[in-house]
Amino acid sequence: MQVRDLSMAGAWGDSVDVLKAIEPSLVNCITCGGCAAACAASANVSVAKAILLLRRGLLADARAALEGCLFCGKCRFVCPMGVNTRGVIAALTFSPDSSGNILHQ
Amino acid sequence: MTQPFDWFVIPFAIGFWSMMLLLVVKICRWWLGFSSVDKKMALSRIFSVHTLRALVEMVREGLLHRNIFRVSPRLGYMHMSLAMGWFLLIVVGKFQTLAFTGNHVNAVWLPIFFKSFYPGDVHFAGSVVYEFLMDAALLLVLSGVALAWYKRVAPSALGMRKSARHIWPDRVALTFLWFVFPVRLLSEGGTAAIHGGGSFLTGTVGAVLSPWADLLAAWQVDGALWWGYSIVLGGFFLMLPWSRYMHIPAELVLILFRHWGVSPQSLQPIELEACSRCGICIDGCAMLPVGNDGQAVYYVRDARYGYVTAAKAHDCLMCGSCESRCPVGLRLGSLRLEGRRKGASDWAVNPVESASVAVGANGGRVVYFPGCVGALTPAVTSAMRRLMQAAGVSFVEMDANNGMCCGRPLFLSGQADAARAQVAQNSQLLAASEAQVLVTSCPVCYKMFSQYYQLPITVMHHTQWLKQMVGDGRLQVSHSDAVMVYHDPCELGRGCGVYDEPRDVLSRMVTLQSSSDQRQASLCCGGSLGGYRMKDAGRQQIASHAVDRLVDARTQTLVTACPMCKKTLAAVSPVKVKDIAEVTLEHLVLLPFKKIPHQEKSLLVTKQELVGA
Structure with missing residues (x-):
C-alpha cells in the first residue's frame, strides 16, 4: 500500500522521531477514529487521539489518551491504514525500544 | 599402592577441579534461590519413587537422548554416542583402575591416563575385557565426533536445516571437545606403538605406527601427546561452566528438581x-x-x-x-x-466499566464469548449463534457491550499485574452469571480462561463444543465433496492440546487434507498477539509462508478456528479462508430460519453494579 507521509516532518519534536523509528506505520494514521470505536477498554481510550496529540508535541497527553488500554489489538483489526496500533501503544507506554530508549521515563 | 604422577596431569587437574568447584557453587546458588515451599517439597521427596523416576529420565534423556532421536535418528545418534560413549569411558575406566589397584579411591587422573602410567600388556583380572570395552567406548565417541564435524559442514545431513551460531566461549569449548578424543586415540596409539598392548582400536593404531616406534620413543612423542590430551581435556573442563556444555550437569539437576516437585518459577x-x-x-x-x-x-x-x-x-x-x-x-x-x-514498566488498567455479562437470562446455562473481536468477526459470531439455536442450547452472550478482554494480551506483553486485575474482574462477572459452561471462539481466550483462571465452570473452545454437539447428534451435518485443509492455531494446538476435535468435526463434513505442517508442527499465521512489533510486511510474509505450505492445487478452503488466524491468512490466501463454525453451518441439515431473540439490556450486570451491590 502506497501511503502519503502525513508526518509533517520536523513539527513533531524529538520524541516523535524516536517513536517513528520504532513504529514507522505511525505516520499512516488518518485519525479516522475507527480504533476508538472498536476499543474494548473504555470510551476514553483512543489511538487516533494519541497520535493527533503527538503531532501537536503533547507526549504526556498522548500517553494519557491510552490509559487503561488492554492491549487486545481490536484497533489493529479495524485500522483501515494498517497502523500497527499495538506497536504504537507499547512504544508510547510500557515497552522499551530496541535502542534502549524508554520514552515514558 | 602409591598413586602414579606425572607433570602432564596438571592441566587436566586444574580444569577438572575448577569445574567441580564452580558446579558446587552454582548448585548451591540455585538451591538458595528456591522458595521455602520448594525447598521443603524437594527435601520431602529425596527418598521416594520420584528420585527413581528422575534417574530413569536422566538415563533416557541425558545419555540416550530419546527426544532427539525423534527429531532425527542421525542427530540422536550423534548426541547419544558422545554422551553414552564418554559415560562408558568414565565408568569402565573407574572399574579398570579398581581391578588393577584394588582401591576404590584413586587419584582422579589415574583412570584417564591409565595407559600412560601402565603401558604395554599389563595383566590383571579382566584386563583384556576392560581394554576392549575402553576401545569400544572410544570408538562410539569418535563416531559422534565425526558426525559433529560433518554437521558443521552440512547440517541437513543430520536432519537440521539450520545449525546454531555460537559465541566464543562455546567455540573454544567446542574446539577442545572436538580434539579430546582424537588426541586420546593418538596418545594411546603412540604408547601402544612403543610399548605394545591396546585392544582392537588403540592396538591397531599402535600397529600402524610401530615401524616408527624407535623414532617416537626417541623424540618422546607419546609424552607430548599425553600432554596434549591433558591440555585439551583440562581446557574443556575449564570452559564447561562458562559455555553451552554447562547443559550437561544443569540438565541432570533440572530433571531431578522437576521430579522433586520444585515450581517452574x-x-x-x-x-x-x-x-x-x-x-x-x-x-x-x-x-x-x-x-x-x-x-x-x-x-x-x-x-x-x-x-x-x-x-x-x-x-x-x-x-x-x-x-x-x-x-x-x-x-x-x-x-x-x-x-x-522484567523489561516492562508499570501499566495500570483502569476498571473497565463496559465489561458485562448477562445474568441467568433465558435460564442460560451456557455463556458464549466470541472473544473481544466478536463484533469484528460477525461471520463466526452469527454462525455460532445459529448453531447454538439449532442445537437447542439456550445461551447468553457475554460481552454484549464489546468491553471485555480475557487479559492474555496484557499477560503476553509482560504486564502480569495488569493481566491479573483483568482476570479478577472477569472471574467476578462470570461467577455472577450463574453459567455452567463457557464457550469461546477465540483460542487466545480459551487458553487464558482454561489455564489462568480458577473458574468453577467448564470452559470450552467452540471446536470442542461443536464436536460434542455433532457427536451427540444434536447438530446433524451432511458430507459434501469439498476439499479442505485445517490450520492449527498456535494457542489452540500447542497452547491447549486441542488437535483432534476440529479434525473430527471437519472429517464428518468434508474431505480433510493432511499436511506436514499440522498439529505440533503447525506454522504460526503471523497475526499472533504475542508479537506486537511485527510490521505488516513481515506478518504477510509469515502468513504467505504458512499458506504456501498448507494449500495445494486440490484445496478449496482453508479452515481454521481462530479469528486472528482467519483474518491474517485471508489477507494472503489464494483460496477462501473460513472458520470451522462457518463450515459447520454450511453443512448443517435442517437449517433453522427462526429469528434469534436479542438479549434485553436490563439483564446485563456491569462491574460497577457488582461492586455497588
Missing part, C-alpha cells in the same frame, strides 16, 4: 543453563521467513549471560513452536515472558 535459572544450544528450535521458528535472529536458543543464551535486549524479548510471536520441539522440555515461552516482564 524456581527452576528458571536452571533452565537457562540447561539449554544445550542444539538449535533444534531454530527450524520451527515462525520468525524465520522474516530473517529474525531471536530464536529461543539465542534468547535463552542472552538471558543466561544477562544481556537480553528489548528486541530479543519482544520480537517473538509466542507461537510455542520452539517449546514443543525442545528436547530438554524447557519452558521457553515462560522464559521469554519473564524477560518481557
